[in-house]
Each structure stands twice: as C-alpha cells, then as structure tokens.
Amino acid sequence: MIQNMWYGILDAREVKAGKPVGVTRLGEKLVLWRDDQGKVACIYDQCCHRGAAMSHGWVKHNHVVCPFHGFEYDTSGKVKLIPANGRSSKVLEQYHVQSFHVEERYGIIWIWYGEKRDAYPEILFFKELREGFSYGQFSEVWPVHYTRAIENQLDVVHLPFVHTNSIGRGNRTLVHGPVVIWEDHLMTFFVKNEVDDGNTIPLKASEIPDYRDLFSLQFQMPNLWQNIISDDIRIVAVFAPIDDEHTQIYIRFYQRFMKVPILKELVNFTSRFTNRYILHQDRRVVITQIPKKSELRMGEHLIPGDAPIMEYRKRREQLKNGVNW
Template sequence: MIKSQWYAVLDSKEVKKGRLTGATRMSQKLVFWRDSGGQIHCIFDKCCHRGASLSAGKLVDGAVECPFHGFQYETTGKVVLIPANGMNAEVPDNFKVNSYLAKEAYGLVWIWYGEDRENVPEIPFFQELKSGFFYGGFSETWPVHYSRAIENQLDVVHLPFVHKTTIGRGNRTLVNGPVVKWQDNLMTFYVKNQTDRGQSPEKPGEILDYEKLFSLQFQMPNLWQNVISPNFRIVAIFAPIDEENTHIYIRSYRKGKLPLLFNWISDFVGNVGNKVILHQDRRVVITQIPKKTELSMKENLIQGDLPIIEYRKRREKLKSKSERQRDC
C-alpha cells in the first residue's frame, strides 16, 4: 500500500451509531465507530492488555470498552480506564493502541494511511460526483491484492474476450492507443477499440480528437470511474484488506432523483448487470500470478496496456515519495 494517502475503506452505512464495526484493512484489524456527533473514529482492533478484539466490545460514554477486562479506549487509542485498578487510578502511557485519522465523505469512510496528521491533503474524489448524483450499489471480496483488481479496470484489451456476451460485444479486438492523461493523481484514459480488418493500431499520439472518445478515470490510490454519460457513471472502490484480499464496492451514479419504487428498480437492475460483468472479470483475475503487481514484473506488455503501465509508474512514484518523506 502507498503511504501518505487517503484510502476509501468502507461504505458509510457500515458504521452505525452506537455500535462498533470491525474490519480488516491495510493488513490491520481495525475497529470503527461514531461519536455522539456522528464523527467516525478508527483504532486498532487488539487490546493492548491481553489481545482481545475490541470490536467484540461495546461503546461506553463514547469510549471503546474491551469485552475481556473492561479497559476503555478513547479516540486516539489511549486507554483511559483500567477498572481493576480503580476509576481514579492513573493509566500508564504505554497502555495504548495505534489509531488512524478517519473521516466520512461522499458516502464513504476514509482513513489517512500516513504518519503526519497535521498537513493532510483534501480527500480525493471525482469532482463531478461530489454533488447532484444519487447512487446504489453492492460490494464483495476478491482473493487478490488490490493492485490486481485495479489493473483489471484499467485493462482495455480484455473486453472482447472476458466480456464477449456483455460489454465486449462487437469483436473490437484491435486496440488503438489508448491515450492516457494525468491531472495531479487523476488518470483519464481514452479508448478507441475497433474491429480488426488488417489495419495497424494507431499509436496514442496519432489519435485525433481523443477527448471525444469513450473515457474512464482512475483516482489514486483506489478509486475508478466509468464515464458512461454525463448523467450516468459506474464507480469502483478497491479497499485493501491485506496483501492477498480486496473488498470491492461497486456503485451506479445517476443524476435526477426518481420516485422511491423506480429508484429501487433501477438499483436492482443495475446491480444485477454490474454483478454479471464483475464476475466475468473475477473468474479470470483470481487466476493471475502473482496476486500483487509491481512496476517491474516478468510480463511482456503491449501498447494496449498503457493505462496499466502508467498506473504502475505513478504508484511506484508515490511509494518512493512517501518513503523519502519518512526518512527526512
């Protein structure tokens, strides 16, 4: 995982008021909860006393109470009460667990995966989806590293083979470009796949008026968007569980609120279609070796893999940058 980044890790609805929510993210067992004002907090889900899971406990006056011996933790991860020592006993500084800075935005729970909490940037999200859109969706877990799951959504070559009966109909096996453009850490890539009639694919620099082509976007470190139309988008959030598993949230965004029944029908139909397409991908992606991708691997990449190559380069650049900052 890339340090010093905001990661979307949960759907906001998964963290309910008055309850603890346990989840493994970033290879760490974590517990999330809301305070009385609704703000989300996150600490490590392992009591510093005897290693019990804190998410199996409960909230007591805003503090997380361990189910084993009643130790209570505040939002920073520090123990504020050891019942066996008495309510007025001072708690030593070493009685604490790590915590993450957590925030809620755009219907998602985010954690800042970094050490510096004073100079964190704005939470990244697709600008046009910040308001005016409604969404519905579903989620599921894949047994792959999040980089594999992401790269599948950057792969424009696989469509006529993996999705022959759905979005890959038309036998457009020839891949022109694709054209890849960056704006800060937002990648937009433009797709021009065609039926192979013996012509050579155009290189990225040879494609004219590429802005008019079908496009997709990827926002580092773990958000993807399929720009189907100005009023309809598909978004995927790749929440890293650990080095071998990823929880994927799929959302359909649309403009214009429909009556409740039509909203439900629209979401249901959209989810069915998205699941069919996603499971076509899953069948192949879970077979890829290794489960995690790197900048340099024993692969023979082709021109059509440009979005994947660009993603790997940017990921490596951000990893190196965060490592340099940590060493300073």
C-alpha cells in the same frame, strides 16, 4: 502501500451508531465506531491488555470497551478506564493502542495512511459526483492483491474476451492508443477499440487527435475508479486493500436521470445485478493471475493497449518512492 494518501476503505453505512465494527484494511486489524456526535473513530483492534478484539465489545459514550476485562478506549487509542483498578486510579500512558485518522465523506470512510499531520490534504473524490447523484451499491471480497483488481479495470484489451456476451460484445479486438492523460493523481484514459478487418494497423496514442470525443474512464490514485457511461450515469469502484491477498471491492452505480424517490431506488437497486454479473466475469480470470501482486518490473510482456496499466504501475512506483508532484 503508498504512504501519505487517503484510501477509501468502507461504505459509511457499515459503521453504525452504537456498535463497533472490526475490519482488516491495509493489512491492519482495525476497529471503527461512532462517537456521541456520530463522528467515526478508528484504532488498532487489539487490546493492549491481553490482546482481545475491541470490535467484539461495545460502545460507551465516546469510548469503545474491550469485552474481556472492560478496558475503555477513547478515540485517540488511550485507555481511560481499567475497571479492575478502580475508577479512582489513574491510567498510565503505556496503556494505549495506535489510532488512525479517518474521515467520512461522499458515503465512504477514508483512512489517512501515513504520518499524522495537523492538517490533511483534500480527499480526491471525483468532483462531478460529489453532489446531485444517487447511487446503488454492492460489495464483495476478491482473493487478489488490490493492484490486480485495479489493473483489471484499467484493462481495455480484455473486453471482447472476458465480456463476450456483455460489455465486450461485438468482437472489437483491435485496440487503438489508448490515450492516457494525467492531471495530478487523476488518470483519464480514452478508448477506441474496433473490429479487426485484417488490414488496419492500430493507431498510436499520438495519432488520435480527436481522442476527447472517445469513451473514457478514470482512475484516481490510490484506489478509486470510474467508468464515464454518460454525463448522468457513472460506475465507480473503490478497491479497499484488506491484505496482500484480499481486496474488498465496492461497486457503485451513480445516476442523476431518475429523481422520483421509489423509482430512483429501484433503478439503483437493479443496477447491482448487471454490475455483479460483469464483475464476476472479470473475477473468474483475475484470480488466476500470477504473481498476485503487480510491480513495475516483473516478467510480463505488455503490449501498447496496456498503456493505462503501465501508467498506473509507473505512478504507483513513483509515489511509493516518495516522488512529489
């Protein structure tokens, strides 16, 4: 994992008022709940008493209560009450578990993975989607490391093979470029694929001066992607790492062309079926990839069309090594 970054880990609606929820994210067992003000808290989901999961317990005011012997934890992970010791007994410092800094923004729960700070950097969600759009969503778990799931969405070469009857229709197997541009931790890549007439040599990225007019997609480090279908329609994916072999993928269809309430919901709901169909075409192949986790240097022979994947791997490696930008 890259340290000191915000990771989208859950749809905010998964954390309901009055009920703790247990998930594994970034290889950690976590319990999340909402305090009296509705603010989301997150601590390690293993009771310091005898190891039960607090996520199977309940919420009491701002605290989460372990279902085994009733230890009450506050949002910082400290035990505030040990019922068997009596309300009048002071709880010692060692009764605590690790807490995690989380924020709820844009309908997503974000976790800060790294050292605690007084002030945290901005959450880098796609600027134009921050308001004015509505969305429909579906989510599923893939049995792959999150890097493989991400790279699949950066792969402009696979379209005519994996999506023959959907988004890859038309046999456009020849890949020009692609052009990859970074702005901070946001990668934009521009796609120009065409049918191979047997004579055309693919253009290098530097040979495509009008690339800004091309179809483009974006990837925001460390785990957000968007397909810019048009000004008013986007598909966004959040790749929430579960552990080394599993990823929870949230796919959202964002639109702002339909604003009439019921029709809007219908459009957003219907989008799920198409997106699920396309994603399952990908999944069929991606789960077969070996090795499970991608690395900058491994025994793969990439081609020029894999530029966005190569760029992602390089950036990830630099960030893992603590290079500042």
